[in-house]
Amino acid sequence: MSPRAASAWRRWAVLALPYAWLALFFLVPFAIVFKISLAEQAIGIPPYTPLLALDQSGWHIQATASNYAFLLSDSLYAKAYLNALKFTAIATAICLLIGYPMAYAIARAPDAWRTRLLLLVILPFWTSFLIRVYAWIGLLKGNGFINNALLELGLIHEPLALINNAFSVQIGLVYSYLPYMILPLYASLEKLDWTLLEAASDLGARPLRAFLSVTLPLSLPGIAAGALLVFIPMVGEFVIPDLLGGPGTLMIGKVLWDEFFTNHDWPVAASVAVALLALLIWPMGKIRHLLVKGAA
Amino acid sequence: MKRFPGSAQAAVGGVSLTIAEGEFFALLGPSGCGKTTLLRMLAGFETPDEGRILIDGADMTGVPPYDRPVNMMFQSYALFPHMSVAENVGFGLKQEKLPRSEIAARVAAMLDLVKLTRHAGRRPAQLSGGERQRVALARALVKEPKLLLLDEPLAALDRKLREETRFELVRIQQRVGITFLVVTHDQEEALSMAQRVAVMNEGLIAQLGSPREVYEHPQSRFVAEFIGGVNLFAGCVVGHDGRMLTVSCAEAEAMFAVEYAERLATGAEVTLALRPEKLEVSPQPRPELPNRLSGMVRAVAFRGEASSCEVELPGGKMLRITFPNAARAVSGLKAGDAVWLGFAAGASVVLPS
Amino acid sequence: MTKKLSPFLLVMLALGYLFLYGPIVSVVVYSFNASRLVTVWAGFSTHWYGELLHNEQIKDAALVSLSIALMSATGALILGTLAGYALARFARFRGRALFAVLTTSPLVLPEVITGLSLLLLFVALERLIGWPAGRGMLTITIAHITLGLSYVAIIVASRLESFDIALEEAALDLGARPFKVFAVITLPLIAPALAAGWLLAFTLSLDDLVIASFTTGPAATTLPMVIFSSVRMGVSPQINALATLILLLVAVVVIAASRLMKPKT
Numbered sequence: 001m002s003p004r005a006a007s008a009w010r011r012w013a014v015l016a017l018p019y020a021w022l023a024l025f026f027l028v029p030f031a032i033v034f035k036i037s038l039a040e041q042a043i044g045i046p047p048y049t050p051l052l053a054l055d056q057s058g059w060h061i062q063a064t065a066s067n068y069a070f071l072l073s074d075s076l077y078a079k080a081y082l083n084a085l086k087f088t089a090i091a092t093a094i095c096l097l098i099g100y101p102m103a104y105a106i107a108r109a110p111d112a113w114r115t116r117l118l119l120l121v122i123l124p125f126w127t128s129f130l131i132r133v134y135a136w137i138g139l140l141k142g143n144g145f146i147n148n149a150l151l152e153l154g155l156i157h158e159p160l161a162l163i164n165n166a167f168s169v170q171i172g173l174v175y176s177y178l179p180y181m182i183l184p185l186y187a188s189l190e191k192l193d194w195t196l197l198e199a200a201s202d203l204g205a206r207p208l209r210a211f212l213s214v215t216l217p218l219s220l221p222g223i224a225a226g227a228l229l230v231f232i233p234m235v236g237e238f239v240i241p242d243l244l245g246g247p248g249t250l251m252i253g254k255v256l257w258d259e260f261f262t263n264h265d266w267p268v269a270a271s272v273a274v275a276l277l278a279l280l281i282w283p284m285g286k287i288r289h290l291l292v293k294g295a296a
Numbered sequence: 297m298k299r300f301p302g303s304a305q306a307a308v309g310g311v312s313l314t315i316a317e318g319e320f321f322a323l324l325g326p327s328g329c330g331k332t333t334l335l336r337m338l339a340g341f342e343t344p345d346e347g348r349i350l351i352d353g354a355d356m357t358g359v360p361p362y363d364r365p366v367n368m369m370f371q372s373y374a375l376f377p378h379m380s381v382a383e384n385v386g387f388g389l390k391q392e393k394l395p396r397s398e399i400a401a402r403v404a405a406m407l408d409l410v411k412l413t414r415h416a417g418r419r420p421a422q423l424s425g426g427e428r429q430r431v432a433l434a435r436a437l438v439k440e441p442k443l444l445l446l447d448e449p450l451a452a453l454d455r456k457l458r459e460e461t462r463f464e465l466v467r468i469q470q471r472v473g474i475t476f477l478v479v480t481h482d483q484e485e486a487l488s489m490a491q492r493v494a495v496m497n498e499g500l501i502a503q504l505g506s507p508r509e510v511y512e513h514p515q516s517r518f519v520a521e522f523i524g525g526v527n528l529f530a531g532c533v534v535g536h537d538g539r540m541l542t543v544s545c546a547e548a549e550a551m552f553a554v555e556y557a558e559r560l561a562t563g564a565e566v567t568l569a570l571r572p573e574k575l576e577v578s579p580q581p582r583p584e585l586p587n588r589l590s591g592m593v594r595a596v597a598f599r600g601e602a603s604s605c606e607v608e609l610p611g612g613k614m615l616r617i618t619f620p621n622a623a624r625a626v627s628g629l630k631a632g633d634a635v636w637l638g639f640a641a642g643a644s645v646v647l648p649s
Numbered sequence: 650m651t652k653k654l655s656p657f658l659l660v661m662l663a664l665g666y667l668f669l670y671g672p673i674v675s676v677v678v679y680s681f682n683a684s685r686l687v688t689v690w691a692g693f694s695t696h697w698y699g700e701l702l703h704n705e706q707i708k709d710a711a712l713v714s715l716s717i718a719l720m721s722a723t724g725a726l727i728l729g730t731l732a733g734y735a736l737a738r739f740a741r742f743r744g745r746a747l748f749a750v751l752t753t754s755p756l757v758l759p760e761v762i763t764g765l766s767l768l769l770l771f772v773a774l775e776r777l778i779g780w781p782a783g784r785g786m787l788t789i790t791i792a793h794i795t796l797g798l799s800y801v802a803i804i805v806a807s808r809l810e811s812f813d814i815a816l817e818e819a820a821l822d823l824g825a826r827p828f829k830v831f832a833v834i835t836l837p838l839i840a841p842a843l844a845a846g847w848l849l850a851f852t853l854s855l856d857d858l859v860i861a862s863f864t865t866g867p868a869a870t871t872l873p874m875v876i877f878s879s880v881r882m883g884v885s886p887q888i889n890a891l892a893t894l895i896l897l898l899v900a901v902v903v904i905a906a907s908r909l910m911k912p913k914t
Contacts, residue, residue: 006360010827011739015748018732018798022751025795029766032773046772098668101661105654117662119907124669126899128856130873131892134880135672138679138889145675178669229757236759238859243880256761260863270769273762280758288753339822361821374819378837391824439823 030277037270038063048266067271077255077272081279084251087166088234091173092227095181098174099226103185104215107192118186125179133172133243140168140244164246172240177233181226188222189215221290228287232280252276308333308344309499315443315477315492317352320469322490323479326522330499335445335479339368351442362391367436368445371452373428375420381431382407382416388439406438409468426457433465437472446478450485462488483523487511495519511571517647520569525604527575527615529568529644533560540641543568547613553586555642567647572604572618574643577635578625585638591615593633607635673896680889697890704887707875714855714872717786721793722851728794729801729846734831736802737809755799764863767792771864784866792864793857797850804849808842809835848906852899 039048039062049062071077106117124132139145140163147159162168192215200210238253245251252272259269308330315321323331336342338349340361348357356364367388375384382403389399407413410430420428429449436444449465450458466489469476480486486493487507495502495510495518503510503519514520520528531552535542541556543566554568582588591607594614604618615637619626629635654662680698684691701707732752739745755763771781771788781788812835820830836843858873865871879885 007827011735011742014731015735015739015742018728018735018752018802019744019748021728021795021798022732022748025767025770025791026751026755029770032769033762033766036769046776098661098665101658102665105658105662108654108658115907119903120666121669123900123903124673126852126903127673128873128876128892128895130856130858130876130880131676131888131895132672134876134888134892135676137880137883139672139675175668175672178665232757233759236761238759238761239877253759253761256765257859260765266769269765273765276759277762284750284754284757287757288750339818341818341821361818362824362826366822368819368822370815370819372813372815374813374815376816376820376834387820387825388823391829435819435823 033270033273035063036267037067037274038065039267039270040064040066041265041267046266047264067267068275070268071271071275076250077252077275080250080252080255081275083249084235084237084253087169087173087249087251088231088237091170091177091234092181092231094170094174095178095230096223096227099178099181099185100223103182103189103222106182106186107189108194121179121182121186125183129176130239133176133240136168136172136175136244137163140171163244164249166249168244169241169249169251172244173234173237176240177230180230184225184229185219185222188219188225192218225287225290228283228290232283232287235280236276308337310347311496311499311501313494313501313504315475317442317475318473320466320476320489320491321478322486322493323477323496324483324486324493324523325481325496325502327481328498329496331479331481331496332447334496335368335447335477338443338477339366339445340364365442366445367439367441367443368447369429369432369436369449371447371449373420373432373452375428375431375435377420380417380419381412381423384420384431385435385438388435392439402438406434409437409471410434425452426461429453429461433468437468437474440472441474443475443477446476448480448482449478450480450482458485465489487523495522497522513645514569514647517567517569520645520647525572525616525618527570527572529570531566531568533562533564533566535562536560541566541646543646547611548589548609549611550587550589552644553641554644554646556646560646568644569647570639570644572616575615575617575637575639577605577607577617577619577629577637579629579633579635581636582638586641587639587643589615589637591635591637593629593631593635595631596629603629605629607637676889677893677896680886680893682886682889697886698894701887701890701894706870707872707887707891710870710872710875713786713869717790717793717861717869717871718851718854721790721797721854722847724790724794725797725801725850726843726847729798729850730805730843732798732802733805733807734809736806752799752802755796756803760857760859761863763796764792764860767795767860768863784864785869788864788866789861789869789871792860793850793854796857796860797853800849800853801843801846804842804846805839808839812839844906844909848902 035051036048039051041047042049051061051063102121106114106121109117137144141147142159142161142163144163146162147156150156151159196214196218197210200214201207205213236253236256237251238257241249241251241254242257245254256269256272256276259265259272311330311334323334325331333342337344340356340359340363343358348355350356351365356366376387379387385406386399386403389402403416404413407416410433412427412430412434415423415427415431420431423431429452433446433449446465450461453461462485465476478486478489487510490507492505493507493510494504497518503515505513510519511523514523514526517528520526529543529545529548529552531543531545533541534544534551536556536559539555539557541554541560543552543554545552545568552568560566576582576585581590589609591609594606594608596603596605598621600621602618602620604616607615607617609615617637679690681693681695682690683694683696732748735742736749736752742748767788768784771784775781775783781791816834816838817830820834821827825833856873857871858877861871862874862877865874876888876891879888
């Protein structure tokens, strides 16, 4: 076998399995989701109308855009999408505001400390997501820790409504996704050439100026990676609005879940998914580029 | 015989080269000249688009690196960090599926040759730069390849170590008798170690010859400037008598008598290349030299065994001269001194313009 | 060069960690609360741990989750390493762009989308070819492998990018064939990244609620599903105890792993 042919064979030997797996278990499902979004809810197993139906006049395709029309007509869905975007945007910004100084501090810390500090960030990340969200229930509810403490201290006379509203959802989102912001930020800052700051200082720049002119621009890829890594999954978040949210905090992830599990309306759930996906295509394109090139 | 008649990639143009068995050969050139690409083609990591590579008569052009009787000493050494020195050196022999006892014996002999026997059990991280280099060399040599490639072997070493290692490499090469091909951008490295040097520029070979030939008789401006320092005079032929050329040089405001056997037409433009050590400088005029100039010293740099100085001619041209510090007459030279310069008729080289 | 951190940074660090750990600490503290009313302190007690250890439902679910996690982490490691290697080392091949998208997307997609799409696939497959017959541990495992492989691929690809390729070339030059080079040179040197990838995939699987809920069947209830249904009804002291145990386990594993991965000097 010529060396070129041999190396081509080698490549496909490596690629075949993961490519096939991903094609089957990742790509094909999306086609199916799209197809079902064009179906209608039906009684039976599975609970939707098939794409090809046979009747007296032969095979024909049953597809309808009624689900999408339904999404557009019922303001519930629009509100849910907007809520999701709103909460996510705010939470991402807060994660950045908290996460950047932390990542910067860890990157600048003496070597011995750095590993420990990173470990302390990673530890919650590896702990059960569900449990960390659940922890806030105990803290925020009417007779929860915070309210009890404030009442004890006499700072308030009635429990504050801290849970099942936008406040608790926002806190939950920031809390859960903070490590996802810190890690890529840290990765980007850690690679920074700190002597650049020394050069800036030598040339007369005060610390704030040096930060704005040197550090911030150079850490932009890390910021972008962190922001996208947080934003994209957060938009479709379900657990947090479900556990910590209330009627006014409907997010699209929860809508999808309810359509599927409560209403058993698979076609509508599918169309919600497709619409959400359409929303995320552009940011996902950006993150792919950043991830593989090594901002992470 | 290693022959590579013509090979063409964007990085390497048409190159045709024959290297003799047991020779110490150097590929010299500035970065980007294509020498590394050529090296990688010989090792098997790149394939030439055109042309062939013959080793001992066998066509190796498409053969992958693990099947070639060629081994390489990498610039970064590329020692396997998770193996000991002995395991590193023995790795290549292991791939040949030799019996353990033979591998052990050959590894021991090689470590002895590079004087690393004491370090056999250590990991690369525990060695100094010079020691790591010797491991890399031993690892490549132990397989007794037909051709050993060395990629910038002295680049990572400090100056003192470089000198010692230069001699040691030549010694080892003579001892094992393997053909060495060194790729480097450092002309001192190439000239001091190799028996023949190919100077490369922009993918092509500019000149091929022994170190002395390439230094004393450069055939082009590029080679003259790249190898060692040089003073260049632009001039115009005014006379030729069969053995001597008379050249008029405007920037030096002088006429030069230069030995040159070939015929050149009157009025032809030439460049004279004069090595700094061939230009003699003295505080007194030197009427016995056929070519004479005078100027003012602008700077003197003391370099231990020799000194170099910059002299400015009345027309503004700057010349570089080196002289041994043992020469009493010029040992007290300093900036601002008026000096006389001169060179012999055979001291300069005539280059086409 | 490492000068001391400014007070602003130190305060931010402290506040940040307080924020991250406050809720966790409260869960741990209240797991020892004698009172059933979780947030009213009534004295120290390990009563709930005892109840937890007798909770069959939770124990069964933990077993299910652990088995799935073990299988899916291993599957994800194998596939993810192959994918990561291809991404890092194969500069051009047909369909590379698509492959890169497929590999990195599960990482970021909202889980409701991944979960729904996988379930729909399983339903369609079952109708078409009879496999998978019903949903349960197998389908959850497949789903988790798909998710995990994406993480492993990124970790492996990123590690290989910073891997000195001269080491592989040197091995080739010395006579080792490409597969041998991978096995004897590359693999041992990227082993820590592989271990990290496996651990990550394992944790992801253990922790996943949404995808498991979509792709599960009647017989397979995972630990997160049990926790979720319990938590929806309100705060539960047994859950606090469970949470503390999980925390402890994770802390031990993470610290042990980081010790193991310290570079040997």
